[in-house]
Amino acid sequence: xxxxxxxxxxxxxxxxxxxxxxxxxxxxxxxxxxxxxxxxxxxxxxxxxxxxxxxxxxxxxxxxxxxxxxxxxxxxxxxxxxxxxxxxxxxxxxxxxxxxxxxxxxxxxxxxxxxxxxxxxxxxxxxxxxxxxxxxxxxxxxxxxxxxxxxxxxxxxxxxxxxxxxxxxxxxxxxxxxxxxxxxxxxxxxxxxxxxxxxxxxxxxxxxxxxxxxxxxxxxxxxxxxxxxxxxxxxxxxxxxxxxxxxxxxxxxxxxxx
Amino acid sequence: xxxxxxxxxxxxxxxxxxxxxxxxxxxxxxxxxxxxxxxxxxxxxxxxxxxxxxxxxxxxxxxxxxxxxxxxxxxxxxxxxxxxxxxxxxxxxxxxxxxxxxxxxxxxxxxxxxxxxxxxxxxxxxxxxxxxxxxxxxxxxxxxxxxxxxxxxxxxxxxxxxxxxxxxxxxxxxxxxxxxxxxxxxxxxxxxxxxxxxxxxxxxxxxxxxxxxxxxxxxxxxxxxxxxxxxxxxxxxxxxxxxxxxxxxx
Amino acid sequence: xxxxxxxxxxxxxxxxxxxxxxxxxxxxxxxxxxxxxxxxxxxxxxxxxxxxxxxxxxxxxxxxxxxxxxxxxxxxxxxxxxxxxxxxxxxxxxxxxxxxxxxxxxxxxxxxxxxxxxxxxxxxxxxxxxxxxxxxxxxxxxxxxxxxxxxxxxxxxxxxxxxxxxxxxxxxxxxxxxxxxxxxxxxxxxxxxxxxxxxxxxxxxxxxxxxxxxxxxxxxxxxxxxxxxxxxxxxxxxxxxxxxxxxx
Numbered sequence: 001x002x003x004x005x006x007x008x009x010x011x012x013x014x015x016x017x018x019x020x021x022x023x024x025x026x027x028x029x030x031x032x033x034x035x036x037x038x039x040x041x042x043x044x045x046x047x048x049x050x051x052x053x054x055x056x057x058x059x060x061x062x063x064x065x066x067x068x069x070x071x072x073x074x075x076x077x078x079x080x081x082x083x084x085x086x087x088x089x090x091x092x093x094x095x096x097x098x099x100x101x102x103x104x105x106x107x108x109x110x111x112x113x114x115x116x117x118x119x120x121x122x123x124x125x126x127x128x129x130x131x132x133x134x135x136x137x138x139x140x141x142x143x144x145x146x147x148x149x150x151x152x153x154x155x156x157x158x159x160x161x162x163x164x165x166x167x168x169x170x171x172x173x174x175x176x177x178x179x180x181x182x183x184x185x186x187x188x189x190x191x192x193x194x195x196x197x198x199x200x201x202x203x204x205x206x207x208x209x210x211x212x213x214x215x216x217x218x219x220x221x222x223x224x225x226x227x228x229x230x231x232x233x234x235x236x237x238x239x240x241x242x243x244x245x246x247x248x249x250x251x252x253x254x255x256x257x258x
Numbered sequence: 259x260x261x262x263x264x265x266x267x268x269x270x271x272x273x274x275x276x277x278x279x280x281x282x283x284x285x286x287x288x289x290x291x292x293x294x295x296x297x298x299x300x301x302x303x304x305x306x307x308x309x310x311x312x313x314x315x316x317x318x319x320x321x322x323x324x325x326x327x328x329x330x331x332x333x334x335x336x337x338x339x340x341x342x343x344x345x346x347x348x349x350x351x352x353x354x355x356x357x358x359x360x361x362x363x364x365x366x367x368x369x370x371x372x373x374x375x376x377x378x379x380x381x382x383x384x385x386x387x388x389x390x391x392x393x394x395x396x397x398x399x400x401x402x403x404x405x406x407x408x409x410x411x412x413x414x415x416x417x418x419x420x421x422x423x424x425x426x427x428x429x430x431x432x433x434x435x436x437x438x439x440x441x442x443x444x445x446x447x448x449x450x451x452x453x454x455x456x457x458x459x460x461x462x463x464x465x466x467x468x469x470x471x472x473x474x475x476x477x478x479x480x481x482x483x484x485x486x487x488x489x490x491x492x493x494x495x496x497x498x499x500x501x502x503x504x505x506x507x508x
Numbered sequence: 509x510x511x512x513x514x515x516x517x518x519x520x521x522x523x524x525x526x527x528x529x530x531x532x533x534x535x536x537x538x539x540x541x542x543x544x545x546x547x548x549x550x551x552x553x554x555x556x557x558x559x560x561x562x563x564x565x566x567x568x569x570x571x572x573x574x575x576x577x578x579x580x581x582x583x584x585x586x587x588x589x590x591x592x593x594x595x596x597x598x599x600x601x602x603x604x605x606x607x608x609x610x611x612x613x614x615x616x617x618x619x620x621x622x623x624x625x626x627x628x629x630x631x632x633x634x635x636x637x638x639x640x641x642x643x644x645x646x647x648x649x650x651x652x653x654x655x656x657x658x659x660x661x662x663x664x665x666x667x668x669x670x671x672x673x674x675x676x677x678x679x680x681x682x683x684x685x686x687x688x689x690x691x692x693x694x695x696x697x698x699x700x701x702x703x704x705x706x707x708x709x710x711x712x713x714x715x716x717x718x719x720x721x722x723x724x725x726x727x728x729x730x731x732x733x734x735x736x737x738x739x740x741x742x743x744x745x746x747x748x749x750x751x752x753x754x755x756x
Contacts, residue, residue: 050663068666075664079657085679094675098665126755200707266601290622328584348519348526351744358694358743361715363735366720366728390692431742442610450614454705461615467708468618476618483615492608495603 324383332391398432576635588647646688649705
């Protein structure tokens with residue numbers, strides 16, 4: 001369970017974010033959408049313990065997060081974070097570094113995750129030999145192999161084409177159910193947010209605050225075919241109606257009316 | 259003045275002051291090196307009296323000759339190679355290993371073949387410079403994005419127009435890099451050869467001054483060479499940086 | 509991968525054959541007065557390598573080179589790391605190092621001779637100043653351009669400073685550092701031989717210059733050939749390692 005109290009985080013004189021007060025339930029799939037520069041990534045870094053809030057507090061599993069990454073938290077970043085000097089298998093095994101598992105178990109768990117992510121044929125390849133999408137899959141594999149209780153994803157599918165994104169979304173849902181972790185996803189793709197999440201938080205333009213919290217009410221057993229549901233269109237358009245104005249503000253134009 | 263500039267100037271100043279202090283304190287004795295202020299004085303006197311201008315001019319003329327021939331031939335060769343994949347692949351290991359080879363080792367051979375005139379020095383300078391030009395030219399041509407070439411065809415440009423409006427402007431920074439490298443190598447090759455065995459030129463004068471324990475001549479000349487090469491290199495680097503900055507690359 | 513390797517091999521063979529043919533052609537044109545043919549050169553080299561004097565000179569060069577290389581790499585790494593870890597210093601000093609790179613270092617040799625006297629120390633110093641700058645520059649760059657995302661990843665995985673340095677910083681920087689050492693190796697060798705050509709009483713470079721005063725063309729060609737051979741082959745091996753470290 002993550003609780004994020006008023007957390008305006010400023011670096012220098014920039015009021016990047018907040019105040020924000022949200023509570024993420026254990027085991028839920030929680031998404032955040034918002035215009036560029038609203039502080040989504042900063043929020044993720046706060047929850048991960050990579051930055052400190054200027055004011056306010058953040059708690060994970062009842063304990064305050066301060067200056068360090070709590071145990072049981074995994075992060076998949078936007079940029080390619082593969083270690084170029086290790087092959088795919090070694091990269092994934094690196095994710096188990098912190099755990100006291102013996103070598104045989106490490107190999108087993110890594111192999112299982114590599115298969116799960118469809119990287120079986122590339123286990124011995126180096127990141128330089130893989131496409132951007134595959135490298136991102138390696139990073140995801142490396143994060144989930146440790147079976148973290150909270151998975152933070154910062155626009156992980158940004159570099160992929162739409163069809164791959166949809167398939168990766170299905171993968172994430174399957175993983176989520178399998179590991180039973182809490183997922184915190186930042187995305188700029190509204191359909192992706194609606195398709196995957198239990199709840200979606202909409203942020204305003206900078207400094208980002210919460211302007212809407214949408215419940216999708218989807219069943220746990222879902223995949224990308226959820227788009228057939230009637231509600232899907234309504235939810236997506238609700239997000240866009242709120243976001244459109246914020247995005248225009250970010251683009252430097254003020255819109256009055258519709 | 260930016261922090262960077264300040265830092266750089268402080269480092270140079272500190273170094274010169276350190277030398278000055280060590281010389282005046284006798285840690286560095288007069289026979290090894292005179293204090294910086296004396297070297298500068300000797301240099302100023304030399305320049306004002308126009309001494310060694312003929313020799314300096316001759317060296318620089320040879321450097322220019324090596325540079326120009328290496329640059330022109332190199333760019334043309336690079337362009338031709340770019341269109342000829344087979345030959346390029348064969349020459350590739352040569353280019354990759356070239357700068358590991360002691361080109362100066364060929365100097366004695368050139369002296370035997372061409373005699374003790376200016377030829378061997380210019381040839382060494384040429385040999386050192388040319389591969390850098392070829393490799394840089396190839397590099398630039400490689401990087402012309404195919405989308406730009408397609409744009410040229412869509413707009414009906416013929417080969418000459420494509421070169422003039424697309425390839426050349428795109429490769430300009432690389433051509434500048436090639437010039438910078440060619441100049442540096444031509445300088446090293448010509449002056450270095452004059453040093454080892456020549457009968458005239460700047461390098462020879464320094465070598466002669468050394469054998470005659472003439473510090474008053476040797477150090478100013480060394481300083482002059484250092485200043486000239488640093489100045490030329492900095493000018494071309496600055497120009498290169500401006501061109502690259504326009505494209506958002508540094 | 510296999511096809512690539514055999515194609516490179518084939519190309520290298522063609523290149524070497526081409527160069528030998530060019531050499532033979534030059535010999536046929538210029539004649540015995542100033543050149544020797546490839547075969548004559550190899551024969552002479554064989555005979556040369558049976559003399560004690562040759563090995564004496566070779567040993568002297570290699571000794572000076574070895575020490576110069578160790579100094580160049582050690583100091584270069586030190587400077588490179590120091591400047592790389594401190595942003596301002598790295599940004600400020602890099603252009604200055606590049607400028608130093610482009611000066612004809614042989615002009616500094618008289619100063620080194622005055623400081624060290626004629627002997628092996630001067631040769632070592634001269635070789636070292638050639639190699640130190642590329643090692644420093646490449647190391648500086650290797651440290652500076654470690655992707656911040658890799659450090660962030662290390663933080664997320666809660667690595668302490670030692671683990672971070674050992675498992676992320678070091679492996680991330682090694683490929684570029686190795687390139688610097690490779691270039692430094694070649695330049696140190698060139699510097700050592702060059703120093704010997706200008707002022708020395710022993711060594712391959714000295715042998716070369718001595719051969720001119722004796723007008724011993726066989727000797728000139730053999731030593732030149734040997735130097736090129738050694739430099740080229742070692743570099744090719746280092747290049748292969750370099751490519752492997754950069755992983756495809």
